[in-house]
Structures are given as C-alpha cells and as structure tokens.
Amino acid sequence: MDFLWQENSGGRRGPKKALTLDAIADAAIAVADAEGLAAVSMQRVALDVGYTKMALYRYLPGKAELVAVMLERGMGSPPVLSAGDWRAALTTWSESLISVFVAHPWAIEASAGSRPVGPNELGWMEAALAVLPEGLTGAERMDTVAVIAGQVRALVVQPSEGGLIKAITEHAARFPAISAALADMAVQGGHDQAFRFGLERILDGLETLITQRV
CATH class of the missing domain: 1.10.357.10 (Tetracycline Repressor, domain 2)
Structure with missing residues (x-):
C-alpha cells in the first residue's frame, strides 16, 4: 500500500519523475467516468497521458493498484463536520x-x-x-x-x-x-x-x- 501513502511519508528517493500519481489517476478517472471501470487499463491510461505502458509500471504495479489510486483521488478529502449536532x-x-x-x-x-x-x-x-x-x-x-x-x-x-x-x-x-x-x-x-x-x-x-x- 506504500504507493497510496508515499506522499505523506515523503515519497520515493531519487530524481523527480515527469509523471505523478495524481496525473495518472486523473486520466484513469476520466476514462472510468465516461466508459466505466472495465474500460480502464494500464495500456489505455498510458496512451492518454502520452507514455508507454511500461513507463506506468514505474509508478504502479498493475491495474488493482491503479484502481486504488483512482478511488483515493475520486473520493478526495472528507467533508468538515461540526461536532455540535x-x-x-x-x-x-x-x-x-x-x-x-x-x-x-x-x-x-x-x-x-x-x-x-x-x-x-x-x-x-x-x-x-x-x-x-x-x-x-x-x-x-x-x-x-x-x-x-x-x-x-x-x-x-x-x-x-x-x-x-x-x-x-x-x-x-x-x-x-x-x-x-x-x-x-x-x-x-x-x-x-x-x-x-x-x-x-x-x-x-x-x-x-x-x-x-x-
């Protein structure tokens, strides 16, 4: 699950990469919103962000992890709730x-x-x-x-x-x-x-x- 938490833990060491998980997630969400989750694949998202499928594997192990990042991005932060009522x-x-x-x-x-x-x-x-x-x-x-x-x-x-x-x-x-x-x-x-x-x-x-x- 480190890929979901790496931003909070300081991220991976090494040179800054051109892509971000947020950009990958946004591209995948756009596909899922328009065509459903079944249409999302590493190949499809790679094409949409202008990278090769193998390049995406530097960020995520596979589709299951891609969907997890999509869900995190799609849900966003929870609403601020008042404790009074x-x-x-x-x-x-x-x-x-x-x-x-x-x-x-x-x-x-x-x-x-x-x-x-x-x-x-x-x-x-x-x-x-x-x-x-x-x-x-x-x-x-x-x-x-x-x-x-x-x-x-x-x-x-x-x-x-x-x-x-x-x-x-x-x-x-x-x-x-x-x-x-x-x-x-x-x-x-x-x-x-x-x-x-x-x-x-x-x-x-x-x-x-x-x-x-x-």
Whole structure:
C-alpha cells in the first residue's frame, strides 16, 4: 500500500519523475467516468497521458493498484463536520458520500472487496466516527458507519424510478402492491426520498439505542 501513502511519508528517493500519481489517476478517472471501470487499463491510461505502458509500471504495479489510486483521488478529502449536532453531521457526511458515488459510479465497484486502502478513504471513516455521540461500543460505532455507508451505496445502484414506472405501467395487474404504492405517490407525493427517509430511520434507531442506555 506504500504507493497510496508515499506522499505523506515523503515519497520515493531519487530524481523527480515527469509523471505523478495524481496525473495518472486523473486520466484513469476520466476514462472510468465516461466508459466505466472495465474500460480502464494500464495500456489505455498510458496512451492518454502520452507514455508507454511500461513507463506506468514505474509508478504502479498493475491495474488493482491503479484502481486504488483512482478511488483515493475520486473520493478526495472528507467533508468538515461540526461536532455540535451528530445527526446533522452524519447527514452531511452521507450527502457528501452519495455525491462522490453519483459523480463517479465506478467507485461503487472499486470500493468493494479486499483491496489497498489509502488515507482519504480512512479519513472519511475517521470523520464519521469522530462525530458519533457517547453511548456506543467500538464495534457499534464501526457498524454504524458501515450501515450508513451501505445505505448510500444501495441507493446509488438501485433502478431508476423511471424504469420502474414504465415496467409497472405495462404489467400493473401482476404487481398490485407496487401499483397501489405508485398510485398513492402520484397523489401524496414523496417520491425520490428514499435516501433521506432511510437515513433518518437509521439515525432514529441509533438515537433510541443511546437514549435507552443513559
């Protein structure tokens, strides 16, 4: 994981190189934003930055490490959160995270599974943990951040409402419960609120748990 941390540790010794990891990551992100993560390769990125594929291997061992650098660059630094209101702070954190995934949909896939983790990604976790109130164990604090992040990820990858409405319009008789819910939405409103609705229920449950322990 040294390649993710070398800037903080002073970098590698020797003459300054013409390329930087940030420049390589930016080129790879541009490809992934436009064509998806599958389109990213060492060869493609090398061509886009005007270097040979072998030249890129001086900076990164392979695609897995390239994707890790992309994720670090794409996530950026976490938002600055106020410690005064933990619910508001976690809401800001969640809104900022969903903005990252909306801007870079490939980051969902890139952040899954076993992989190198860098300072930006850990910084996001640190920021959320730091605003959690007293009354939770260490495991519960980590689980809280995981649940909120999972809520964000799940909503980014869910089918669009437009596609759902089109399908149910053509097959309403087969799915009466969905049809009834959509009909009620047409009258009462409230569509596209799953993110905030789910987050508030998570925070409600967390607040109840903490209050019961006081």
